[in-house]
Amino acid sequence: MWPAIEFLVALVCGVMTLASVDTNCGSNQPLKYLWGDALSDPPDCIGPGGKPYPTASVARTFRGGTTWGSSRTGRSFSPLDPLLTQRTLLHNYQLANDAAHSSRTGRKYSPRDSCGGTPARLCKTRYNTTAPMYGVSLTSGQPVTIVQKFPDLLQQVVFEVCESSECDVVRGECTQTYVPYLFLVIPLGPVTLTGQDYVLVESGCVCKPKYAAPSSSEPSAISAIPQL
Secondary structure (H helix, E strand, O other), rough: HHHHHHHHHHHHHHHHHHHOOOOOOOOOOOOEEOOOOOOOOOOOOOOOOOOOOOOOHHHHHHHOOOOOOOOOHHOOOOOOOOHHHHHHHHHHHHHHHHHHHHHHHOOOOOOOHHOOOOOOOOOOOEEEEOOOOEEEEEEOOOOOOOEOOOEEEEEEEEEEEEEOEEEEOEEEEEEEEEEEEEEEEEEEOOOOOOOOEEEEEEEEEEEEEEEOOOOOOOOOHHHHHHOO
């Protein structure tokens, strides 16, 4: 009887270990340039390079003498509740969407059925927050580790993704749009000496009518970055 119990315990521990090792960052929330969510993924999840998130390195950097990680700075404020930050971000994002679409159409409707920069109900979208753990640098094109240290420093952003590939009202294609966000990263990014770098985040979608004349005046995400 005891050998059987020991076998079951060993089997369960082995399955749990494998589950922990095989957990990829962001496996449940695929975004194009971001991986992982510090609010939902294990702290040792596997990143795009096949290695666990460097929690120890992030903690050492945070405790170091940098502008954003000094111990004196850390004692000067109390970390905000991540869930409160999440609710505030979503609330403000919805208010901004409602105000923008109200000014265009003269009426309000759900931002879930909206399409940023176009008339109402052309492309269905959904939005949420994420605290990404990895991203692709817009300035170097290389993966960078985004600093996420619970609860001292959580860099949450709002993303908005297309839920359909075709427009609802006119014949056309829904195309994902992006906006550059400035994150604290390791290793040090090329933008500033404090380790900041730009990463693209999904910001909604636009409807491109099938028979519309091609336009070369679409704004580039890079053009939104200062001094680049």
